[in-house]
Amino acid sequence: MKRIALVGFGLLAGSIASALKQAKRPTVIRAVSSPATLARARELELADEFFEYGDVEQWSRDCDLILLCSPILHILKTIDALAHVKWTAQYDAGQSNAPTCLVSDIGSTKVEICKAGVKLPAPFRFVGSHPMAGSEKRTCEHNDPAIFENAYWFVCPPEGTEESAYAELLQLVKFLGATPVVFPPEHHDRTMAWVSHMPQMLSSTLAGNLPERLLKHNYQHYAGRAFRDMTRIAASGWGMWHDIAVTNRDETVRALGEVRDGLEKTIEAMNALDVVADGKPATDDRSAGLETIFKAGNEGRASLFAPGRNAGAAFSEITVQLKDKPGALLSVMQPLAEEGLNIRDIELMKVRENVAGTLLLAFKTPDEAARAVKILRYLGYEVKER
Numbered sequence: 189m190k191r192i193a194l195v196g197f198g199l200l201a202g203s204i205a206s207a208l209k210q211a212k213r214p215t216v217i218r219a220v221s222s223p224a225t226l227a228r229a230r231e232l233e234l235a236d237e238f239f240e241y242g243d244v245e246q247w248s249r250d251c252d253l254i255l256l257c258s259p260i261l262h263i264l265k266t267i268d269a270l271a272h273v274k275w276t277a278q279y280d281a282g283q284s285n286a287p288t289c290l291v292s293d294i295g296s297t298k299v300e301i302c303k304a305g306v307k308l309p310a311p312f313r314f315v316g317s318h319p320m321a322g323s324e325k326r327t328c329e330h331n332d333p334a335i336f337e338n339a340y341w342f343v344c345p346p347e348g349t350e351e352s353a354y355a356e357l358l359q360l361v362k363f364l365g366a367t368p369v370v371f372p373p374e375h376h377d378r379t380m381a382w383v384s385h386m387p388q389m390l391s392s393t394l395a396g397n398l399p400e401r402l403l404k405h406n407y408q409h410y411a412g413r414a415f416r417d418m419t420r421i422a423a424s425g426w427g428m429w430h431d432i433a434v435t436n437r438d439e440t441v442r443a444l445g446e447v448r449d450g451l452e453k454t455i456e457a458m459n460a461l462d463v464v465a466d467g468k469p470a471t472d473d474r475s476a477g478l479e480t481i482f483k484a485g486n487e488g489r490a491s492l493f494a495p496g497r498n499a500g501a502a503f504s505e506i507t508v509q510l511k512d513k514p515g516a517l518l519s520v521m522q523p524l525a526e527e528g529l530n531i532r533d534i535e536l537m538k539v540r541e542n543v544a545g546t547l548l549l550a551f552k553t554p555d556e557a558a559r560a561v562k563i564l565r566y567l568g569y570e571v572k573e574r
Contacts, residue, residue, distance in 0.1 A: 189215045189252040189356055195241070195266055196258025197221035197229050200294055200319065202328030203335045204255070205234040207364055210333050220247045229328050244269045248289070253356050254312075256293035260301065260431035263293050267304045270312060279310035292317045292357050296380065296428075297435040298344045298373035306346050315354040316344040316373060318380075319366055323574065332572055334507055334546035337365035344373045381439035382446075385432055388421055389444060395422035454481055504557035505574035508564055510536075510545040520547060523567060529560055548574075 192208075194201035197219045205217050219226055219235035226238045239247035248254065248270055256263045270291065288311040295301050298316045305314030321339040323330065341361045345354055361368045371379075394415075402408050433440065457477035510516045517536075524531065533550035551557040557573060564571045 191216040193218040193254045195220040201257040202331035206331040207333035260295045298376040300435045302373040318342045341366040381443040385440040386443035391422040395419040504554045508547040509570040
C-alpha cells in the first residue's frame with residue numbers, strides 16, 4: 189500500500205502504525221483523529237500526515253486503504269461522511285479511471301456497519317472487519333506492534349465479493365501476525381453475541397447485584413479468584429458497550445435467553461438434590477442431573493482449547509521488545525531469575541525482518557508482573573503490560 193488512513197487514532201490504530209513504522213514499510217500513514225490525539229501521534233512519530241475528522245474531503249483522497257478505528261456509532265457517521273464527499277462525483281460521471289479505495293473498519297459488530305458500508309459510491313469499496321485484539325488501555329501511546337499476533341481477524345465481505353477486491357486488507361492482517369477469518373456479517377454478530385457480548389452483560393449483572401447482606405458487612409472483599417475472574421470485565425467502560433448493545437441487541441438478548449434457560453435447568457437440578465440434614469448424609473443420591481451439567485461444562489471448556497486454536501491465558505502478561513542478536517533472551521531472563529521471579533509462560537512472538545522481536549512473559553500475579561516491568565525498564569528495555 190502506498191497510503192493508509194487510520195481514522196480514530198487510538199490503541200489499535202497506533203499499534204498498526206507502529207508495526208508499519210518498525211518494519212520501515214514505504215506506506216504513508218495518515219492519522220485522522222482529534223487535535224489532542226494528533227498532537228500525541230506526532231510526538232510519537234507514528235504517522236506521516238495528520239488530519240482532523242472533519243477534513244474528510246482531504247484525508248479520504250489518494251488512499252489505498254481507509255481503516256475506520258473509532259467506536260461503532262462514530263464509524264457509521266464516518267461512512268455517511270464518506271458517502272457525501274464531493275470529489276467522488278467524478279467517478280459517478282465516469283470521468284476518471286483512477287484506482288479504487290478499499291474502506292474497512294475494526295468495529296466489534298458488523299451487520300449494521302456492513303449494511304452502511306456497501307452503499308458507499310465509487311471509488312470506495314467496502315469490506316467490514318474486526319480483529320479480536322485489544323486492551324483496557326485505549327490511547328495511541330500504549331501502542332503495541334505485536335498486539336495482533338496470533339489473534340483472529342474477522343473479514344466480512346459482501347456476498348459474492350472476490351478475494352482480490354480486499355487483498356490489501358488481507359495483506360495487512362497477515363503482516364500484523366493475525367489470522368484472517370472470512371465470515372458473513374450475520375454469523376459474526378451471532379457468534380460475538382455468545383462469546384463476547386453476552387459474557388460482558390453477565391459479568392456486569394453479576395458484579396452489579398451483590399446482595400446487601402454482603403455489602404453491609406463488606407464481605408465482598410473475601411471474594412476468591414473465581415468471582416474476581418468472572419467480574420473482571422465488569423470494569424469495562426460504558427461508552428464502547430453502548431454502541432455494541434444498540435447494534436447487536438437482538439443477538440445478545442437471544443444469547444442471554446439461552447443462558448437463562450441453562451440457569452433454570454441448573455436451579456432445577458440443585459432443587460432436586462437430597463441434601464444433608466441434621467448432620468446426616470442423604471440416603472438417596474439425586475445428583476445425576478447436576479453431574480450432567482458439570483460434565484457438559486467440562487466438555488465446553490475443553491473445546492475452547494482445541495489444538496490449533498488460541499485462547500486467553502489467566503496470567504498477568506508483559507511484552508518486551510528484543511533486538512535480534514545473540515544472548516538477547518538470556519539478558520532478559522537472567523535478571524528476572526536473580527530477583528526470584530517465576531515466569532509461568534513464555535512466547536517469542538513472530539519476528540519479522542527489520543522488526544524488533546517481541547517476547548511475551550506471563551506471571552502468576554499482577555504484582556510479579558509489575559516487578560518484572562520495573563526491573564526490565566531499569567535495564568533499558570521497552571516493556572508494556574498486556
